[in-house]
Amino acid sequence: MVILQIILFIALTGVTFYFAFAKFKEIYDNVNLGKPEKIDTPLSFRLKKMMLIAFGQKKMFKITFPALLHLVIYASFLITQIELLEIFIDGFIGTHRIIYHLSEGTFINSLYIFVINFIEILSLLTFFVTLIFIIRRTILKIDRFKKPEMKGWATKDGLLILALELTLITFIFMMNGGDSALHIKETGKDYGFILSGILGSALTGLPDWLLLTIEKIGWWGHIMTVFAFLLYLPYSKHLHIMLAFPNTFFSRPEPKGEMHNMPAIQHEVHAMLDPSFVAPEAEGEMQFGAKDVYDLSWKSLLDAYTCTECGRCTAACPANQTGKKLSPRKIMMDTRDRMEEIAKCKKEHGPDFVDNKTLLGDYITGEELRACTTCNACVEECPVNISPLNIILELRRNLIMEQSDSPAEWNNVFANMENNQAPWQFSPSDRLNWTNELN
């Protein structure tokens, strides 16, 4: 029986990791669809950003209440991995609570009991926090969760993960409660786990076979939920629990609001100001801005996969607040969806398949892009250092400079800047005319 359990466990683990790895590899390939971007920051800068923003949740605390709720779930997720490690060892070699039994009578045993108590208390708190999150999304309908881009799958995705969390916690207490009851009946004392000890004491009246069944359902249910979570994670916005770390590690160093110049334009301006300037030969076909995900940088694509869909950017966006069509969260969701679509097409029709669609036009419209004021509020608010503005700017550059798709008023300004080196319709030679009236 134990051998059968070990075989089943190894087989399930192998299948889960195989499919999860395949999807993670696909995401890695999708991020590499992007163009190179050199982020040349010192290691200390990267580690600091990662520890403060991803691990320390610094930017989450701009809104205290949801940040505290999120912290409970996050801490619970991290600490539960310790018990999961024991489950894996037990699963692979067919033991039962191996760390507890091997460490009996030592300091490690006291530490183990402390950690399990910590896990159980956090799990109970997480249960209630998860219920609050569900209420916020379904009954209270917080404004930022009601935006058009959150209709359908996006809302279901959030709720599905919350449901998985409730399931996982239920299984943890079934596993520990059933096990504690059996332990009390066998040895006359509990493990020292406070919550499951209370639960176990209440269950000691049940027959051993039933307690064993409860414990086994809890154990297998726990690990199966973890496997389901691992398989589902790369399809979900909850991928941020992993990608927040590399994404903050590779935070862009430049101050918010600093825009990257386009060398071709710089050369033109340079030549305009200094007729002796000779622009270097352009390498390859010149294109302004980005039309599809291939034209964005890998960092912008990593940003899209890291997006938690929290909507803090959209809530802070002045364009969105004033009823414009632009939502920075939608920009990130669209970019991710486009990458997923490309991967799907390549899988179905081969690596060279071209679907004749583009991010600009098929997913994101000119109306959305033109509404951006480049205020940077979205970048400032994002808890995982994402820049929707970077993608907006690149797409808008393409829209205007490649497709000449801009309102007539803007075209006048552009023409003036090109001809007069200023937004106004006066020749540069007339600039000092106003001094004629002075003495």
Ligand code: SF4
């Ligand atoms: S930079 Fe653009 S998208 Fe971001 S908040 Fe400002 S207006 Fe909205």
Ligand code: SF4
């Ligand atoms: S870009 Fe950042 S702030 Fe906006 S939804 Fe994604 S994670 Fe939230």
